[in-house]
Amino acid sequence: MDQQVTQPVTKAGFSAPKTRTAGDRLILSLIHVWAWVFLAALILAFVVSVPLVSGSSVSFFTVRNSQNILVAITPILLLGLGQTFVIISGGIDLSVGWVMSWASVLSALALREAYNAGLPLPLAVAVGFGAAVVGGGMVGLFNGVIIAKLKVPPFIVTLGTSFIVRGMALLFSENTTVIGLPRGVRDYGNEALMYFVRGEGGGFYFLDKPELTGEMLRRMDRIITYPVLLTALVVAVAIFVLRRTKFGRHTYAIGGNREAAIRAGVPVERHIIMLYVMSAATAGIAGFLSMLRFTAGSAVIGDPLLLSSIAAVIIGGVSLFGGSGSVVGTIIGSLIIAVLTTGLVMLNVPSFYQFIVVGAVVILAVLIDQSRGIIKDRIETR
């Protein structure tokens, strides 16, 4: 092989991408943050229109309203969180709605049993939490194993389990609401970190609920209820895991190119199983929180939220083809849905219009997502 003259190593530099004009950059960044812009515009529109329509004494931009919106998004957000991971990996989890119901029933039963067996309330609540997370997680394990090991499409597996879990939830709740929970449970689900009393003699209370009655009590707002607090913690963990950890990196890799992930040694099957366990466990937390909030377990609480949560994920920019999206996007998607719903209620718009509007926004979101690619291509290839 001596005749082969070693050639000098030349610089293998590759051509730089085409330069973009300032206008291009503006368009590109706008289509990236459109959801933020849309949310801001929505809030502005309601701030202006609510007093006009419902009388000048009614305002959209209040502490109470902001808290109502937060309370309303917690279940959508929790269902959407696991879904965000699952969809980024290229899957889908249609079972989370009924898993939430199932967890709500299971945690109510477990909490009641534990309390009646003589456990102090905080421990009984902890037992309820454990039952919700483990009971939900088991469904996720079942989903994950069948999807990852037996290679059945996630759509079909999770559709199937959602029926199974629906049956189990109705069976365990004996087709009615699970009640008879200790009274103190209500506080866990509705009391807050902070309180704010508007107007005369009012004030701000941190970790200390003021003893109020009558008219003063009506002026009191709860700021960051415990369910909102727990949800915020779960969201913070989810953001960290997806953005900053190996687990998050692998989730994107599997959604982007599953074959590449396998060849690179990513434990793909185990990872997929964990994703469905996570998704079901967060749905379990949503069921637990709804049980605390209503002091009852309900077998029908979760199902209507499934589609809202998927809508939130899609509005937030998670591609159903997998490989892209973020938790922050899902938060914005949930906020858009909650702000829309709350605002339309305040405008006295009948509730069926809300569905129509949310549906339109979902389709709009996907259209913007698609045009993003097209616009990018146009700008880059001209």
Next chain:
Amino acid sequence: MASEPVLSIRNLVKRFGGLVAVNDVSLDVFPGEVVALLGDNGAGKSTLIKCVSGVHSPTGGHIIFEGEEVHFSRPIEARDHGIETIYQDLALANNLDVPGNVFLGREVEKSYLGGLLRPLDNKFMLAQTASALASLHAEIPSLEVPIESLSGGQRQAVAIARAVYWQARLMIMDEPTNNLGVPEQHKVLDLIRALRDRGVPVILISHTLPEVFAVSDRLVVMHRGRKVTEKKVGDTNSEEIVQYMVGALDDTRTPAPVA
């Protein structure tokens, strides 16, 4: 050849049902050489190297790597031995950035709170990626963008940088210049030379004869699953190789001319 082969394939057979994709192929690869694997579509080249890289389990025969017989049942096992493969389809995650791909499956983490918090060490991985690319004299304008925005040649550079960073002891490249423009093809050939100059042996699968003659030391031609010849690059020419590729010449049928 004085030194020990890095890789010895002995009488390898791979069947898919009734189809014999690789039929009794033996092949040696020595340190610091580029061996070209040639043949028509369906000749069994990809299948042969997939047996070496752990994608397929051979039906028969032996694979001896660095003096020891190996049986890989998964690609990661081959990678752990230092056999890095750049597949026809590249096997990169297009939605991840350059360091994300170079470190895929072997991410480096920091550790806080006694290992409770283990965020990715993106700074470290970025710096290592940049120096691996620099050692290949490959320039990519921005490493922190999803690699789908890179050109085909740049993606090849990413795949090769990954192999270099993880200290490949054998590099297998399946049609690395496929779907590339001519200037980009030249850059990939430069990358192959840079690899060889680092002492990493390369098995190169290619259809493009000029490029094969430009970088290879030895040529192996397959036809319908069998190895029909093996030549030093100086002892043959394009016309002869084409005859082998189409099956007109076959050393296993007619005795090879004495060199």
